[in-house]
Amino acid sequence: MSPPPIGHAPDAAANAGWAGWAASARESLAEGQAALAVRFDAGGDIDRLLASRIMAVDRQVLTAWRMCVPEGAGLSLFAVGGYGRGELFPHSDIDLLVMAEPEVQAAHEDALSRFFTSLWDAGLPVGHAVRSIAQCSEAAAADVTVMTSLIESRPLDADDDARQALEAAVAPGRVWSAREFFEAKRNELRERHARHGDTSDNLEPNLKEGPGGLRDVQTLHWMALRIIGTSDLESLVSAGQLGADEAESLDRERINLSRLRYGLHLVAGKREERLRFDYQKRLAERLGYVDTDGSLAVEQMMQGFYRSASLVQRIGERLMQRFEEQIEGEPIPQPIDALFELRRGYLAARDAGWPRQPAEVFDLFATWAARGDVRGLHSQTARALAEALPELPDFVAATPALHVRFLQLLRGPEPVKTLTRMARLGVLGRWIPAFARVSGRMQFDLFHVYTVDQHTLAVLKNLSIFASGEHDERFTLAREVWPRLRKPELLLLAGLFHDIGKGRGGDHSELGADDARVFCGAIGLSAIDAALVEWLVRKHLLMSTTAQKQDITDPEIIHRFATEVGDRERLDHLYLLTCADIAGTSPKLWNAWKDRLLADLYTATRLALRRGLEHPLAAAERAVETREAAHAMLAAFGTGDREIESLFSRMPEAAFRRGRPDQLAWQAGALRGVATGDTRVRARPVAAHAGAMEVFVHSPDRDGLFAAIVATLDRIGLAIQQARVLDGPEGTIFDSFEVIPSDPRHIPAAEEIEQRLEAALAGNLDEIKPPRRAQPRHLRHFRIVPQVAFDDTAGGRTQASLVCTDRPGLLADVTRVLRHQGLRVHDARIATFGERAEDLFQVTAVDADGHDQPLDEPHQQALKEALLACLEGDA
Template sequence: MNDALTDELQTLAATARQRLVEGSAQLRAAYQARPQTSTLLKGRARLVDQELVRLWTACAMPATAALVAVGGYGRGELFPASDVDLLVLLAAPPDEALKARLSALVGALWDCGLEVGHAVRTVDECMIAAADDITVQTNLLEARLLAGNAALFGELDARYREALDVRAFYKAKLLEQEQRYARFNDTPYALEPNCKESPGGLRDLQMLGWIARAAGLGHNWRDLARHRLITGGEAGELRAIERFLQHIRIRLHQLTGRAEDRLLFDHQERLARILGIEATPTRRASEVLMQRYYVTAKMVMQLNTVLLQNYGSVIFPDRGAAIVVNARFQVVRELLDIRDEDVFERQPAALLECFLLLQQRSELKGMTARTLRALWIHRNQVNAAFRADPAHRALFLQILQQRRGIVRVFRKMNEYGILSRYIPAWRRIVGQMQHDLFHVYTVDQHILMVLRNVRRFTMGEHAHEYPLMTRLIMAFERPWLLYVAALFHDIAKGRGGDHSTLGMADAREFCAQHGMDADDSALVVWLVEQHLTMSRVAQKEDTSDPEIIQRFADVVRDERRLVALYLLTHADIRGTSPKVWNGWKGKLLEDLFFATQRLLRGATAKEALGLDDRIEDARRQLRFHGLRPGVEDALWARLDPVYFMRHSAEEIAWHTRVLYYRTESDEPVVKARVAEDEDGVQVMVFTRDQKDLFVRLTGFFGRMGFTIVDAKVHTTRHGYALDSFMLQDPGEQAAYRDILILIEHELTARLQKPGVPERPSRGRMSRQVKHFPISPEVSIRPDEAGRHHVLSLTAADRPGLLYDVAAVLAEHGIRLHTAKIATLGERVEDTFLLTGNVLNQDAQVLRIERELLERLQV
């Protein structure tokens, strides 16, 4: 390729770049003045078309070649920062001279400022690539000739259409969608969804267009209505939905200046303002925007399901023999089918009956397209009169009481809009975000996750995951009552006020309307009221204190309530976020459950805590490890009952094996091990008590990047500190077993060196906390027994936080006995048990609280 042509291309590219910048600015200004997605998307495609044709012509490409737009660009739509997908179609493989021209062309395209994705292929190569790769096959489906040999492009189009296997294409796109859904956890309700790729995003709509085009059913929503695959109203609804999602993506690209399709917290508030969405007295503008997005995404998934079923009935017309179920329904090819189109209108009870049949007939994989469409059209029949009908109420209870399919049908009832019409309070939580950075799901999806978790306890295939839960729920009479409690436990979120109290009223009304037994109703209502109590006591209070256990038992009152609350609490915590649950929290709940159970069965407070049993169990473990009887006596004589109440038998045995022969050690003893569930590291420190010891320890762990999830601080009768820590690596950067020796060696060395402890770095503030700041709260109050003070704090989580708290306490001579660290996503809710003379002076307590607040500011 000669230098003159290269220089000419560079000049043309520079000019094209300027025209693209100016043209894009004009399109943006026109869009902002009158936001119409088609004007911007098609306008940008035309703008790029013109510059590509100019450059193609300047390169003097051979007359046998063609320049083809593929993918979204082939469709004639370009988002502000989208890639430009091109195919250079050749009659034969290129020689060296043509390769040089092609390289110059691609370089010129990049010099224009375009993000180009390109392929250079012959027609034969295109056919081979399409046969091997569904993505290539899909891109060619929307191919559009830009410049060059029209006959060659026509040959490609004809051969592609001839080779296209519509049935195989349909199945491949369904599989592709399933894989994409799995990648995004099968939900459109993530806090930061991808408006293109997440379930319910633009990709779902594009997929419907691809299959319709492949099957010859049309190129737009109106064409589908003409083929009677959707109604005219649904076609209009789909176009409005598509425009909304396109607006979101356009604004994201313009806002960030790049191909950003994720609705990150960083952008949500500004995006809402750009779209003209205002805040309400109780909700941010971003929350209003996101609820609208989630409702839209849910509708996309609904219509996607209906249309894919309709496509299937066209592409696979052989319906197969119908098996009659009853006067209203039949089974066609393992799908539930209505026997006539107006069955829901004539017999509204069938709107619930169809879900009951899905549960009762294991062969059913779903509903036919016409059943789904009829269900969608007649969903508004679920109104006040429908809800008041005793037969309908009995049907709803039957759905709750089935042995299988509970979660599946409740998800479908939510997806198809039936649940929000049958339980009006549900309507307000559909798509409602929870900006506590603790729940990663919207309220309705969190509730369905909790329902799923309770159901899993009843299923044998999950018994290995939850052996205790499975045993408890199998012995629980009428476990379906827990499903009702799960449905209502968070149903009043976002109304203002205490959602537990407000939810009680909804639950009580539901139970009364459905004629539930008085005792069963009382249990459900009580569970909704108290659903946070067990978690709070286990994670924030000193459960080694008999009075704490007694107070909790007084709330629970009987063992049936205890079991029900334990099951619901376990399911609730696990249903908030995959990152929130860990084995340590499970152990805290389990210990509280068994202690309370023993108390309710008539044990004394001491027996309830299992102190004697714990000590004997520890002795047995020592014998098992080969230690002769009596070796523990010297150490245990120096430990008071509080130590034994706060540690498990296994921990006591571990400490004893390490320390029994060095109870007067002059050197610090540090031992680390991987936690039993492999979900963290346990560290034991034994050394002569010293000022600022806890500050030094928290500083060391903070500098190593660990989060302290539990700390037990104990001083022996002979003046030694015996402190225990449970640590986790929030970034999961290290294999725990690989760092045990490092912890032991480094911490021992640090403790042997006197001096002021080095403060760990505060670390960087997370994006989530930046956009949804957590105001720190601090409270120091005496406990009910008057022996200790309880420090409660709430703050944004960060490295070094516990060090800052410990440093303030040490400065005022306050002794810390236990620390309960509850990390809830980006938020920590910590509780500390303290003693110190200064805590009896109100003015000093206020000063300490003020200093803590200053340290906790992010």
């Protein structure tokens, strides 16, 4: 069907013509998009693909314009924004400006309406504005975003007079001077970065808006247009604003990011800027990445993105500094010493030929660390440093003098800030090549939310918090332990190397320990010091796995752990490294119970080492010590000896072997006034940890009681971290639960927990069922094949272990299965590592006489099948 005549009145025939054109245009654009996708998959040049998309859209936009707007109407059409810039991705918006005086706008209002409607009908996502020249100035002056859109306008159907009029309307002498525009866009960039956590190293980064993303490249382009008058990279090199190497790097990373964004639009089938888990694997496959022994395809793709984003940020910081100097004028240098000076607060080398030897690079970081008034590194010095990196030797090839300089940095002021700066500027990767290999390296899971290098820096930052001596309520003992360290720099080295072996296809702890040994030997550490660093790297997971997966109230477990640790120095270092490591893995991973577990394990191990490994503490001795300590606590609050012993007689003996004195004194107090057949629930907050609670339940035992408690806690909004299930005298249960809020925004009060649990347990337990919740989106991409295993060495009980994908309500569902199998739960340890749940339960079956028995083979098989059936819905 042919289009209606130009400017034709909107009768039925015309409407039919426009509809036919829109359908034809939609089909043409879709065919063109498909052809471009084929070219993209074949590795076609991204800039040519973007230009081809622009040309295809231009054709349809101009056709619609000429169909709807009569020639000589006095209307001018411009492409603005990304469309004006000539950068149009598969599902990007089409931003248009129609410029005309108000009376002309009014005269052609219907024509413009038909024009925009036709474009939408053709499948083009159009954003538009209709303004006069004066209105363009007013809108630009009021909103820097409008201003930004207009400075990269491209005439589609406009004469030179209209083009010049628009340029004049937004000229620096009229709106947004170069200084004002620069400051506004720089603030905009900082605020945007802050919204994304000031890091590009997110699990699901935003390719466009995130730090180091394409918006950063565009911001530099806009600043250059306003300040220099051009954004062409060659022109910026000629103007002295960019080095040739910087221009080449910036353009290369823009191309890499553009290719990622183009592919993301294709994979998502819509405008999508966030590299979500839903698309990462498919995009990596589409871009040609393949899995290797040491690295998944998706991890390789993401490492490429993180490195591109890091380089864009690095060059962007330099260029913005140069723009600032272009506006402010050359600063007056303030000499520091023979090598360095301050220029407007930025640290700069005084010698244009700096660095003339590698030692001067370490001198730079030493000077930086010694002064608290440095805003950052001057752009010229940063560029000189980048150019000198290929000549900087690694630690193997370095001279002994350089080794000494590096150790001085570790022992000097602000060593963690120094290491962070060295990492960000590429020096640490040159000095330690293994660190360069893990820079930007992500792990495709939910446990590690940072790249390996950023995680390492986060661990070091946590160590610096311990070193500061400042109170941090997250860590109970760290501030006390740090001063005991003989040489703190050894712990920093262990933190630096603990994950450096990742991505090589072997045990990263072993590989990292080997690297640490070589490094420590090369830089001249003593054999004793080198051995400590190597051991810490090799065993950096020992304390966390012991605390989270074993019963650290068992004296045998403590003795075994203490034997492996060997001495107090190793224990002090390992405790601090473990706290820093867990807290640096994910902001959500560290909580009150991990703090308490590690503190308890540290304290118990320290006592075992003090007692001597040749004198292990027996369970009976521990029970006596704990009982006496709890007795003293109750007596201190005025409770008489007779009442204390009466309360203790109602508690299981196992509680004294496995509990803490303060916990037992609290539980004993809760039993006051409680008859044997009564239910008593008590909850108390864990000091200094918002939302963390300890819940105690004393009740007559009934089938399904444990499952009912778990389901009720789940309904209240509490996630169980650990459960201790003990049988009390006269058919009672004596259960303890360590819980944290499932949603930190909603923290139930202790009174609410007590009332709701008591009310639930007073009713029919069969009616208490776990709530049904949808699986979170991100968990769908991290399916773990469920594993169920059994161990019969738990002293008359069977230990059932479950590894599977975590999800809301998992524990409640599992305990319901245990109930339906007729099993009794005697202990439970709940551990979650990102998307991975690792839960342990000590269970027994009940024989005909009501006695507990370990599970025989048929019972184990039946339980395994029931658990796997319960988890099938997680697939």
